Amino acid sequence: MSATSRQKLLSAVLSYLVVFISLLFFILPMLWIVYTSFRNTDAVFSGQILTEAANLTLENYNTVLSVTDFPRYFLNTVAIASVVTLLSLLCSIMAAYGLSRFEIRGKNALIMSIFSTQMFPQVLLIIPMYLVITTLRLLDTVLGVVLGQIILVLPFQIWMLTGYFNNIPREIDDSASIDGCNIGERLLYIVLPIAAPGIAVAAFFSFVVSWGDYLIVSIISQSQRTATVTLVLQRLSAALLVRWGQVAAAVVLTIVPTILLFAFVQARLVEGLTGGAVKGE
Amino acid sequence: MKERHKGIILLLPALLVMALFTVYPMVRGVTMSFTNANIMRKTNDFVGLENYARMLTDEVFWISLRQSVSLTVIVVLLQLVFGLILASAMTQKLPGMGVYKSIIMASWVIPVAATVTMFKFMAQPDIGLINILLRDLGVEGMNKYWFGEPQVAFTFIILLHLWRNVPFYGVAFLAAMQAIPKDYYEAAQLDGANAMQRFFAITLPGIRSMIVVMVTIHVLWTFNNFDFVYLSTGGGPVNRTDVLPVYVYRKSWTSYTVGYAASMGVIMLILLMIYFVVYTRLFERQETNR
Numbered sequence: 001m002s003a004t005s006r007q008k009l010l011s012a013v014l015s016y017l018v019v020f021i022s023l024l025f026f027i028l029p030m031l032w033i034v035y036t037s038f039r040n041t042d043a044v045f046s047g048q049i050l051t052e053a054a055n056l057t058l059e060n061y062n063t064v065l066s067v068t069d070f071p072r073y074f075l076n077t078v079a080i081a082s083v084v085t086l087l088s089l090l091c092s093i094m095a096a097y098g099l100s101r102f103e104i105r106g107k108n109a110l111i112m113s114i115f116s117t118q119m120f121p122q123v124l125l126i127i128p129m130y131l132v133i134t135t136l137r138l139l140d141t142v143l144g145v146v147l148g149q150i151i152l153v154l155p156f157q158i159w160m161l162t163g164y165f166n167n168i169p170r171e172i173d174d175s176a177s178i179d180g181c182n183i184g185e186r187l188l189y190i191v192l193p194i195a196a197p198g199i200a201v202a203a204f205f206s207f208v209v210s211w212g213d214y215l216i217v218s219i220i221s222q223s224q225r226t227a228t229v230t231l232v233l234q235r236l237s238a239a240l241l242v243r244w245g246q247v248a249a250a251v252v253l254t255i256v257p258t259i260l261l262f263a264f265v266q267a268r269l270v271e272g273l274t275g276g277a278v279k280g281e
Numbered sequence: 282m283k284e285r286h287k288g289i290i291l292l293l294p295a296l297l298v299m300a301l302f303t304v305y306p307m308v309r310g311v312t313m314s315f316t317n318a319n320i321m322r323k324t325n326d327f328v329g330l331e332n333y334a335r336m337l338t339d340e341v342f343w344i345s346l347r348q349s350v351s352l353t354v355i356v357v358l359l360q361l362v363f364g365l366i367l368a369s370a371m372t373q374k375l376p377g378m379g380v381y382k383s384i385i386m387a388s389w390v391i392p393v394a395a396t397v398t399m400f401k402f403m404a405q406p407d408i409g410l411i412n413i414l415l416r417d418l419g420v421e422g423m424n425k426y427w428f429g430e431p432q433v434a435f436t437f438i439i440l441l442h443l444w445r446n447v448p449f450y451g452v453a454f455l456a457a458m459q460a461i462p463k464d465y466y467e468a469a470q471l472d473g474a475n476a477m478q479r480f481f482a483i484t485l486p487g488i489r490s491m492i493v494v495m496v497t498i499h500v501l502w503t504f505n506n507f508d509f510v511y512l513s514t515g516g517g518p519v520n521r522t523d524v525l526p527v528y529v530y531r532k533s534w535t536s537y538t539v540g541y542a543a544s545m546g547v548i549m550l551i552l553l554m555i556y557f558v559v560y561t562r563l564f565e566r567q568e569t570n571r
Contacts, residue, residue, distance in 0.1 A: 007476070008289045011476070012371060012373060012375055014370070015369075015371075015373040015375060016375065018366055018369075018370035018485060019370060019378070019381055022385065022448075023381070023385075025444065026385060026387075026388050026444065026448060027384070027387070028370075028410075029399050029400065029410075030387065030388075030391075030399070031402060032403065033398075033399045033402065034397070036402070038523075042339040044408065045407075045408050046414070047407050047408050047413055047416075049410075049413055049417075053505055055286075061535070064443045065290060066410055068409055068533075069405065072456055077483065077564035079476075088293070091294045091298060092294040092295060092296060094291045094292070094295065095291060095292045095294070095295035095296070098287070098288040098289070098291030098292045099288075099292065100292075101288070102285065102287055102288025102291070103285050103288065104285060104288045104289060104292070112294075114295075114299065116304050116503060116557075117299065117304075117307075119501055119550070119553045119554065119557060120303065120307055120526075120550060121505050121526065121529070121546050121549040121550055121553070122505060122507065122526075123507055123525075123526045123528075123529040123530050123533070123542075123546055123549075124307070124310045124529065124542075124543060124546025124547065124549065124550065125302075125303065125306045125310065126306075126533075126544055127313065127533050127542060128305070128306035128307075128309035128313065128541045129302055129306045131301065131309070132301065132306060141485050146301055147298070147301075148302065150297065150298055150302070151299060151302045151303045154295060154298060154299060155299070158295060170385075180450060183291070199340075204479070210390070211392060212392030212393055212394065212395075213400075213506075214392075214393065214394050214508045214511075214512065215507055215508060215530075218534075219534065225438050226437065229392070229394075230392050230393075233394045233398050234512055235394060235442070236398075237398045237401055239396075244405075247398060247402065248402065251395045251398050251399060252393075254391075254392060254394070254395045255392070255395050257470050258390045258391050259387060259390065259391065261390075262386070262387060262390040263405070266383050266384075266386070268291065269386065269452075270386075270449075270456050271456065272407050272494070273449075273453075274453050274491065274494055276458070
């Protein structure tokens with residue numbers, strides 16, 4: 001065997017080793033929780049990895065979906081995450097288009113200061129934010145949670161979409177404006193379709209951040225009206241006697257929407273999240 | 282209407298939201314740090330630097346500060362190393378690698394609360410996967426609730442961070458590595474450079490700006506992260522996993538001493554600003570030296 005082919009074999013073996021170990025570490029915990037969610041109570045508490053096939057059941061899902069309040073929290077979360085996504089997209093698309101296409105005094109400083117708000121410790125922000133939201137009488141409302149969460153995603157979205165819009169040649173919307181299109185039409189019919197992949201990533205980002213947020217909800221939500229799945233997971237798994245089968249089912253139901261959306265944007269995700277750093281130099 | 286005004290109008294909704302829910306709270310937070318504000322007792326008097334003086338003798342503050350810094354340093358360094366390893370493996374064109382690349386980032390998209398619950402379950406005594414495997418491997422006397430063990434709880438917090446973010450590093454570095462022109466490697470190979478030399482002479486410099494972006498994002502994210510620790514250990518056992526965000530949160534919403542909590546939040550902000558300035562300066566200098 002020649003030296004180069006031996007080297008190739010070696011690197012293939014090493015790569016597969018990395019793949020194997022990383023799959024164990026990153027994927028096994030998810031498979032284990034899915035498996036647990038389909039096991040009956042005896043099997044979950046047996047301390048065995050494999051139990052009789054007869055111990056597999058839908059009982060946990062049944063209980064979580066019909067006996068507990070989980071469906072209600074799930075719908076709350078769907079509502080909150082959807083509104084956060086829509087509102088943040090509306091704000092960030094407009095802002096990014098303005099930053100990318102118009103002369104604004106001190107534009108770079110503005111972009112820099114929008115982005116630097118990412119540095120602000122959220123635990124510090126939420127103290128006065130709680131007071132603002134209380135003053136606006138939005139405590140324990142969907143809108144209150146939404147407004148609190150939007151600022152988690154807005155700076156990043158604006159930064160990302162400005163980059164996307166900058167990559168779309170100006171000539172395209174200049175020619176449209178000669179044809180008599182106004183700003184709204186140019187954005188809607190010309191820029192947005194071209195930037196669709198970037199907008200999909202931005203939408204995914206805000207939905208997932210909102211869906212997974214615990215910090216903001218834990219402060220602004222005061223009752224069942226606005227509680228979300230992350231709050232419930234925390235409560236279920238902190239109980240004195242944890243019913244792990246049901247908790248596992250709740251975890252799976254919490255994860256599934258994010259994984260489904262991830263499947264749609266997966267190919268574009270990294271490019272979008274790292275905003276052009278891919279190009280290297 | 283002037284073009285410039287149109288631009289500003291487009292920015293208005295975003296700026297309004299950020300002014301009300303980011304800038305104003307930030308300013309208010311800083312001013313609050315000089316008061317004895319308390320949500321329950323409704324006090325709100327100016328106390329000067331009293332909160333900052335109190336911090337000096339607050340043992341938990343120092344523990345949290347130290348652990349926040351070491352958690353951030355350890356986590357980001359390990360993520361960097363493992364991310365490079367993952368990315369290098371993924372550059373190999375091997376059967377199955379496409380599928381692997383498309384699923385490996387799943388851990389990044391699921392809610393932190395779900396991740397924590399999964400790991401808490403795996404760390405349960407008797408019924409958790411970790412303890413089942415240890416028992417089946419014949420390891421005696423290790424049947425513990427791992428998040429409750431003072432010696433290992435901190436390690437488990439590190440594991441949670443790695444579990445969530447290492448694949449993101451891997452996929453990001455991979456994308457940057459694939460943008461490096463192939464002929465660099467061919468030329469190096471002709472010059473007799475081995476795999477290690479090629480990695481340090483071509484790959485690392487080639488993905489430098491991606492490394493800078495990833496490290497910046499994750500230093501901020503890790504240092505500010507609240508839910509991993511809060512949801513898994515709450516800072517315990519006996520403060521072994523306490524970090525600043527969690528301590529600030531407890532001081533605000535369990536003790537209601539929001540003035541004192543705000544002053545610690547301000548310290549967090551100052552530390553991040555120092556990091557940011559030093560780091561960007563270093564990076565700029567390197568850039569001009571090249």
